[in-house]
Amino acid sequence: MSVPDDEARVIPISSAPSFEEPEPLARLLAFIRRRITGDYEVDEFGYDAELTDKVLLELIRPLYHHWFRVETVDLKNVPEEGGALVAANHSGTLPVDALMMQVALHDEADRPLRLLGADLVYQLPMLAHLSRKTGHTLACREDADRLLRKGELVGVFPEGFKGVGKPFSERYKLQRFGRGGFVASAIRAGVPILPTAIVGAEEIYPKIGDLPTLARLLGLPYLPITPLFPLLGPLGLVPLPSKWMIQFGEPIRTDEYDAADADDPVLVFHLTDHVREVIQQMLNELRLRRGPAFPPFF
Amino acid sequence: MTHTVLVTGVSRHVGARMASVLAADPDISRVIGVDTVPPPSLTRDGGISLGRTEFVRVDLRSPDIAQVIAAADIDTVVHMSLVSAPSRSAGRAVMKEHNVIGTMQLLGACQRSATVRRVVVRSTTAVYGSSPRDPAVFTEDLEPHDSPSHGYAKDAVEVEGYVRGFARRRPDMTVSLLRFANFMGPGVDSPLTRYFTQPVLPTVFGFDPRLQFVHEDDAVEVLRRMATEDHPGTYNVAGAGVLLLSQCARRAGRPSLPLFEPAFRLLGDAARRAGLVDYSPEQVRLMSYGRAVDCSRLESELGWKPKFTTGAAFDDFLLSRGLHPLGGVRH
Numbered sequence: 001m002s003v004p005d006d007e008a009r010v011i012p013i014s015s016a017p018s019f020e021e022p023e024p025l026a027r028l029l030a031f032i033r034r035r036i037t038g039d040y041e042v043d044e045f046g047y048d049a050e051l052t053d054k055v056l057l058e059l060i061r062p063l064y065h066h067w068f069r070v071e072t073v074d075l076k077n078v079p080e081e082g083g084a085l086v087a088a089n090h091s092g093t094l095p096v097d098a099l100m101m102q103v104a105l106h107d108e109a110d111r112p113l114r115l116l117g118a119d120l121v122y123q124l125p126m127l128a129h130l131s132r133k134t135g136h137t138l139a140c141r142e143d144a145d146r147l148l149r150k151g152e153l154v155g156v157f158p159e160g161f162k163g164v165g166k167p168f169s170e171r172y173k174l175q176r177f178g179r180g181g182f183v184a185s186a187i188r189a190g191v192p193i194l195p196t197a198i199v200g201a202e203e204i205y206p207k208i209g210d211l212p213t214l215a216r217l218l219g220l221p222y223l224p225i226t227p228l229f230p231l232l233g234p235l236g237l238v239p240l241p242s243k244w245m246i247q248f249g250e251p252i253r254t255d256e257y258d259a260a261d262a263d264d265p266v267l268v269f270h271l272t273d274h275v276r277e278v279i280q281q282m283l284n285e286l287r288l289r290r291g292p293a294f295p296p297f298f
Numbered sequence: 299m300t301h302t303v304l305v306t307g308v309s310r311h312v313g314a315r316m317a318s319v320l321a322a323d324p325d326i327s328r329v330i331g332v333d334t335v336p337p338p339s340l341t342r343d344g345g346i347s348l349g350r351t352e353f354v355r356v357d358l359r360s361p362d363i364a365q366v367i368a369a370a371d372i373d374t375v376v377h378m379s380l381v382s383a384p385s386r387s388a389g390r391a392v393m394k395e396h397n398v399i400g401t402m403q404l405l406g407a408c409q410r411s412a413t414v415r416r417v418v419v420r421s422t423t424a425v426y427g428s429s430p431r432d433p434a435v436f437t438e439d440l441e442p443h444d445s446p447s448h449g450y451a452k453d454a455v456e457v458e459g460y461v462r463g464f465a466r467r468r469p470d471m472t473v474s475l476l477r478f479a480n481f482m483g484p485g486v487d488s489p490l491t492r493y494f495t496q497p498v499l500p501t502v503f504g505f506d507p508r509l510q511f512v513h514e515d516d517a518v519e520v521l522r523r524m525a526t527e528d529h530p531g532t533y534n535v536a537g538a539g540v541l542l543l544s545q546c547a548r549r550a551g552r553p554s555l556p557l558f559e560p561a562f563r564l565l566g567d568a569a570r571r572a573g574l575v576d577y578s579p580e581q582v583r584l585m586s587y588g589r590a591v592d593c594s595r596l597e598s599e600l601g602w603k604p605k606f607t608t609g610a611a612f613d614d615f616l617l618s619r620g621l622h623p624l625g626g627v628r629h
Binding site for chain 1 (some may be wrong): 430431432434435437440498502504505506508537540541542544545546547548549559586587588590608609623624627
């Protein structure tokens with residue numbers, strides 16, 4: 001259902017004709033009307049672009065700007081259009097880094113980010129549909145290929161749970177990168193891989209312990225102990241306000257390979273290792289550049 | 299070339315429309331419609347004129363169908379008689395027999411026939427199941443992670459197995475297998491259309507599944523092309539795009555009632571026992587994880603795409619039932 005151009009005319013707000021943007025109130029009312037009547041589009045993965053931009057990202061933008069003061073570096077490396085695969089380090093106990101990277105790319109590079117998530121996400125109530133509505137989907141070969149073929153910017157965290165759930169003592173040390181499925185997808189689609197470093201997420205929930213038995217009972221990959229959680233209860237869920245930086249590295253081209261090379265394990269491992277080294281290098285430099293996590297204290 | 303077409307399942311809406319479209323085609327010399335019950339009468343139940351279709355009442359589970367095929371020199375068989383919900387009186391066992399044994403009998407008769415050249419079988423996208431571990435969009439070649447283990451979807455998986463076996467044994471025949479998304483439109487009466495006309499829509503808490511519909515007009519057009527042209531293979535058929543369940547509820551102007559999954563299951567069971575709705579366990583999975591399919595294979599094969607998107611098909615259904623969102627009709 002397309003939204004007619006004369007949308008704003010339906011609700012007469014002021015007698016003074018406006019030749020610029022429709023008035024904020026008229027736009028808000030039109031938005032509410034569309035939401036109530038179901039007159040909006042979601043794509044085949046369930047991505048609701050309007051809801052994401054106007055509501056869901058709006059909720060986390062204060063966190064992005066004021067709490068973590070996220071600074072982006074080398075946004076010019078993000079292609080303006082066409083498929084590309086963003087591969088980033090994963091950390092922070094809860095995947096807040098995924099949200100911040102999405103805000104960065106959505107707002108500053110004007111590219112919706114389509115992340116590939118673990119199947120656990122799609123089994124859990126609430127998370128399952130919020131994840132789809134914000135544009136993300138299951139980490140599987142078919143979905144990755146489909147999104148890249150459509151020219152989307154696809155994001156992956158190759159470390160997975162190993163990265164996001166690692167102890168604080170191992171901060172900024174990249175974990176093992178799975179089997180390199182993301183590299184194979186990039187090769188099949190012939191799209192560049194964008195190595196990306198996120199600095200700051202490691203300090204938001206410093207994981208100093210783990211409750212493995214309880215985690216298994218709850219069906220979670222881990223249940224962290226941080227200096228504030230579970231000590232302070234729900235209050236312990238407030239992330240520490242570390243200073244963040246996100247750097248997008250030089251794209252690594254894959255278009256010189258043949259699509260059939262995606263099935264060559266040696267080549268895929270080699271390229272995966274290369275991406276990993278580049279991200280680790282970027283992390284080390286960016287961490288130095290950021291300085292203390294909680295300026296001006298420590 | 300003269301055609302004699304056999305259509306099964308003509309006593310239900312899409313089957314009846316299919317028979318009437320074929321009956322109106324001058325290139326087709328005879329249309330024979332079969333079903334276990336006679337078609338609804340035109341005046342009372344909103345039945346559809348079957349035109350010059352000759353109706354034969356046959357229980358597909360019996361070998362009688364072979365006699366019909368042998369006696370009438372049939373060259374094209376369109377098998378639409380797949381029951382999607384157990385009837386209140388007969389129950390699930392009869393439904394399964396009808397779907398699976400009925401298909402076996404029909405395919406057995408086709409295999410022995412010297413005249414049949416083309417077989418078109420209606421299946422469903424429910425064969426892909428619904429799972430949080432499967433890709434968002436199914437293509438025809440995808441093997442689902444959790445194959446359906448209940449009800450209609452399981453029947454369809456078994457039916458497809460027999461169709462594939464049949465196609466292997468009779469490679470000279472053109473066998474088309476059509477996986478339809480849920481039918482939607484003014485004349486469709488299915489568990490899903492009945493669900494949307496309830497005053498309150500129970501949903502599974504924390505989930506908002508993607509749904510896909512195919513308009514009855516498009517379904518009939520696809521079947522017509524498959525029955526009159528050679529398009530061997532398996533094809534997904536669905537309107538472009540998806541609707542979320544929440545979006546459907548908003549468009550229908552119906553409040554939704556989120557229930558925790560066990561409560562949703564209990565309510566569904568209770569409603570089924572009370573005879574209020576036809577409800578089957580695999581619908582809980584659909585209502586949680588949703589499903590979407592890719593139709594590019596059908597579109598490139600036919601050089602045609604469904605006229606109604608999923609959204610337009612649903613809107614047409616709402617219009618026919620007088621349902622509209624809060625605050626009046628959209629547009």
